[in-house]
Structure formats: C-alpha cells, structure tokens
Amino acid sequence: MLMRLVSRLALALVVALGVASLVFALIHLTPGDPVEAMLGESATSVDRAALRTALGLDAPLSAQWWRFVRALADGDLGRSLASQRAVATLIAERLPQTLVLALAAMGVALALALPLGLYSALRAGTRWDLFTSTLAVLGMALPSFVLGPLLMMVFAVQLGWLPVAGGDTPAALVLPALTLGLALAALLTRMVRAAVCEVLSEPYILAARARGLGAARVLWRHALRNAALPVLTVVGLQLGALLGGAVITEMVFGWPGLGQLTIEAIQHRDYPLVQGCVLTVSLGYVGLNLLTDLLYGCLDPRVRGL
Amino acid sequence: MNRLTTRVCALIMLGWMGCALLAPLLPLAPNALDLTALFAPPDASHWLGTDDLGRSIAARVIAGARVSCGVGLAVMTLSLVLGVSVGVACGMAGGVGDLLGARVIDIFMAFPGILLAIALAGVLGPGLDNVIVALCCVSWVGFARLARAQTLAVMARDHVLAARTLGSRRGYIVTHHLLVLIAAPLLVEASFVLASAVVAEAGLSFLGLGAQPPLASWGGMIRQATQFMVVAPYMLLGPCLALMSLATSANVLGDRLRDAWQLPR
Numbered sequence: 001m002l003m004r005l006v007s008r009l010a011l012a013l014v015v016a017l018g019v020a021s022l023v024f025a026l027i028h029l030t031p032g033d034p035v036e037a038m039l040g041e042s043a044t045s046v047d048r049a050a051l052r053t054a055l056g057l058d059a060p061l062s063a064q065w066w067r068f069v070r071a072l073a074d075g076d077l078g079r080s081l082a083s084q085r086a087v088a089t090l091i092a093e094r095l096p097q098t099l100v101l102a103l104a105a106m107g108v109a110l111a112l113a114l115p116l117g118l119y120s121a122l123r124a125g126t127r128w129d130l131f132t133s134t135l136a137v138l139g140m141a142l143p144s145f146v147l148g149p150l151l152m153m154v155f156a157v158q159l160g161w162l163p164v165a166g167g168d169t170p171a172a173l174v175l176p177a178l179t180l181g182l183a184l185a186a187l188l189t190r191m192v193r194a195a196v197c198e199v200l201s202e203p204y205i206l207a208a209r210a211r212g213l214g215a216a217r218v219l220w221r222h223a224l225r226n227a228a229l230p231v232l233t234v235v236g237l238q239l240g241a242l243l244g245g246a247v248i249t250e251m252v253f254g255w256p257g258l259g260q261l262t263i264e265a266i267q268h269r270d271y272p273l274v275q276g277c278v279l280t281v282s283l284g285y286v287g288l289n290l291l292t293d294l295l296y297g298c299l300d301p302r303v304r305g306l
Numbered sequence: 307m308n309r310l311t312t313r314v315c316a317l318i319m320l321g322w323m324g325c326a327l328l329a330p331l332l333p334l335a336p337n338a339l340d341l342t343a344l345f346a347p348p349d350a351s352h353w354l355g356t357d358d359l360g361r362s363i364a365a366r367v368i369a370g371a372r373v374s375c376g377v378g379l380a381v382m383t384l385s386l387v388l389g390v391s392v393g394v395a396c397g398m399a400g401g402v403g404d405l406l407g408a409r410v411i412d413i414f415m416a417f418p419g420i421l422l423a424i425a426l427a428g429v430l431g432p433g434l435d436n437v438i439v440a441l442c443c444v445s446w447v448g449f450a451r452l453a454r455a456q457t458l459a460v461m462a463r464d465h466v467l468a469a470r471t472l473g474s475r476r477g478y479i480v481t482h483h484l485l486v487l488i489a490a491p492l493l494v495e496a497s498f499v500l501a502s503a504v505v506a507e508a509g510l511s512f513l514g515l516g517a518q519p520p521l522a523s524w525g526g527m528i529r530q531a532t533q534f535m536v537v538a539p540y541m542l543l544g545p546c547l548a549l550m551s552l553a554t555s556a557n558v559l560g561d562r563l564r565d566a567w568q569l570p571r
Contacts, residue, residue: 011412014409015409015412015413015416016416018409018410018412018413018416019413019416019417022413022414022417026422026425026426026429027429137554137557137558137561138550138554140557141501141505141550141553141554141557142550143505143508143509143549143553144509145508145509145512145525145528145529145532146528146542146546146549146550149528149531149532149535149542150542150546152532152535153535153539153542157535157536240418241418243418244417244418244419244420244421244422245418245420245421247420247421247424247513248420248509248512248513251513252532262421262424262425263424263428263513266424266425266428266429266515271429274425274428274429277425278421278422278425281418281421282416282417282418282421282422285416285417285418286416289416
C-alpha cells in the first residue's frame, strides 16, 4: 500500500512538472511576440527592450524555464500585465466561484444520474431504458453554449424566475449549475447503467440470490457497492474536467469564476495570467486524478495489491 | 429500431458532408444583406428566418456546414496520423523510448482538453487554421494512447513473432500485421473525435476565437443569436439543431461500429 502511494505520488509529480513545462512552452514557443502584442506597433525599440528586460524575456529560454519552475515551487505565478497584481491573488479571488459551480453541477448530475441509471439498469431492454438511453445520447451532444442560452431564454427571459446572469446571489447559481450538470448527468447515467448491468451479471449476484437473499438486499449490499467503483472514477475525473470545462458556461452566464478570468486574460493578451489560469486548472486536474486513483485503491481490495 | 437509428444517423452525416462539399456550388447567398428583412421570422422565403443584418439563416446554416465538417475532418485526420505514429512508435520501440513516450501521453492526458484548446487558440490568435492546430494538440493523445496499448498487445501475438522469426522488416510488420488489426478501435475513436472536434470548433467560434465574421459558422451564429435572444429567439434554432444533429450522428455511428465489431467500451 505504501509503495503504491509513493509510486503514484512520484508519477503525479512527474506529470505535474510536465504539465507546467507544457504551459510554459505554450506561452513562450508559440509564434507572435508578447511584447509586440502588449505595446502595439507604435512603441519604440527602447520601450520594447525595457519591457523585455522587465519581464525577463531577454534571458535564454532554459534560464527562463528554470526561473519559472522555481517560482512555481514557491507558489509565485508572476504578475498580471494588465492590472499589475499578483496572478496568484487574482486566481485565489476567482477560484472559489468556479469550485462552487463545479460542485453544484456535480450535485445536479448525481441527483439525476444515480436514480435514472439504476432504474434503467433494472429495466434493461425495456422502452424506459431506450428512452433514457436516447435522452442520454442527445444530452451528451448538447454543448453548454446551446443549453445555456436555451435555459436562459425559458427560465430567465420568458418566465423571469431566475436572474439572467451574474454571480452575486444564490439564485444566479441555478442556471449555470443546471447547464453543466445536465450534460454531465447524461454521461453519468450511461456509466451508472453500464456499471450496474455488469455487476448484476456477475456470478456472486447469482450466488447471493441462490442463498435466498431478498432482491433489495442483493441490490444494496452486493450490487451497488461494487457498481460504485467505476462510477466513482468517472465522478473524480469529471470533477477535474468541470474545472476547465466551465469556461464556456461561465462566459454564457457571466459567472465570475476562473474561466471568465482566463478569457479576459486571453482578450487582454495578459500572458502571465493566461499561464497561471491554465496551470491552476491543469494541476487541480492532476491532483483530482491522483486522489481518485488512491481512493479507488482504498475502496477496492483487488486494486490494493497492484 | 437500432438499424433505423443507424441509417438515420448515417443519412444526417452524409447530408451535412454533402452540404459542406456542395455549399459553394448551390445558389446560396449566406453573406447577402437585406436591410428590408431584418429579424424576419421563419416563413416560405426564409425557412429559418433572417438575422440582425437580414441574412438568410438557412443559407448560413448550410454554408456553416463547410466550416464544421472541414474543421472536424481535418482535426480527425491530422490527429489520427500524428497519434497513431506516436503510439505505434512507442509500442514498437519498447524500453526507455516507450517509457518516455508513455509519460508524454500522460502529460497531455492531464490537461482538460477544451481549456488547452481555448488557451492555445487564444495565444495563437483567432482563425480557423489556429483552431485546427489547437484541437489537434488536444485530440492526438487519445489516438496515441489507444494505438500504443493495441500495438503492445498485437506485438505479443504469435503470428507477429512468426513474422519476425521469418525475418520480416519492422515496416512490413507494421503495415501488414499491425495496422490492419488495430484499425477497428482507431476508427471508432475517430468518429468520437470527429463529434467532439465539431462541438469544440463551435465552442471556440462561440467565444470569438474561431471563424471570424462574416464567415458563416454554427458556433458564431449561436453567439450572435444569444445577443438577440429576446427579440428573435428563432435565430437559435437552425445552428443549434445543425450542430447537435451532426455531433449526435457521429457519436451514435461510433457506438454502433463499436458494438458491431464487439470492441470493449
């Protein structure tokens, strides 16, 4: 168990360093001069050289990379070019909003997917199963920038029940959480259905039934506990994906989270801020993957020995 | 029922591909302004209505298929070639080379795809070329992981061992023994990549990072429609249905292929 923990941690560290380097490369190796983009074409060469030195862009790339990694280890993500504030502070201000949105969306998704998926699995092959499966396939192809405006039109504009946009009131959370949550619910419903169907065909379910256990007991004690494992993995991975996938939804609803900050940074060509935002979300994703992996080992004795 | 769904999906897919190919030849004027018919609701002359500049939405939806299908197919093909090359090279190399390759794949898998695409497209600047580059950077890794795993499995089989013992060259083994065996799962993955690339392109165009006006694209049209949602809600209908029908068809066809070839989920 300890060996597994250490090796997984080491692997996650390697991946995290790789992710950081890739984000660094994204900003530094892509064509286009950030200094040119920031100052515009009218700037003099003296101004450009001064900004280049101030940003440390005149050093060799390897030296810049090393400084970037060392600063990162200290939690220093540099300064925003637009507002001159620390990138870490700007991100810390917006991150909680994105986390709230991601958790609310996951709540919506689980509340829908668990009962729907379970019921479909128990009624596999019936019309009800076909109906939910079709709904799930359609839901998975429904992008947030289609569903978001549709929900907004019905519930905010026509009915006036909820605010159109913003992030000040709890009511403003409902539509963005539904937008993200419904698409995820479609995916999770399929997962839950597949997992329960698979477990129900296992020999130990037959054995439990043969011993005369009631249907409910077989389902709760034997089937669901085992079906929960693959579902848990997907929940963990999707929670990480939600951090990055919320960008478009945040833009649709004007939700003041990390996604909106990323787009603002891109629009202002604020490279350190873009770098910080992408890095934060990606490292969060790596962390959640690691956590899911370790949790899986704790819950499933079969994985522990690996 | 299943057969019918598959046929309908194949028809929808062929229909959009046909639109994409034939759009320049059809008598459409997706960019023609008609200031006497601003925000005209759907009727006989404008099937899906007109937008804020009086342009026919139906014509723009058909013209937009060219962007969606073009970007989707380009991303699918380029990332298939790149991903399979990397994956097969890793699987064939074994040892340190494979270990390094596997870590690179892990690193790319660690990015939430859409965010990397948005950041890349944002840094590279708006435009469809950059969208294709950004989406390829995200999509190749799925192919690479799959191709690597499949290569490792096939290379351990007896007939490959026999071919090697007989002195077949690596290139011959790859083309005659490996690629034919791993083609099926890769094709299934390709149909899912097509679906997600179409949706991702629309998302980037929605954010203003993809197709630039006045070029008709479904994502750009959805963005425009959301601005006039209160006065002209029907503007959303055409591009939304088009996007969903193409993406769903590609997904369903992928599912069906996987079932038909009895591949694991």
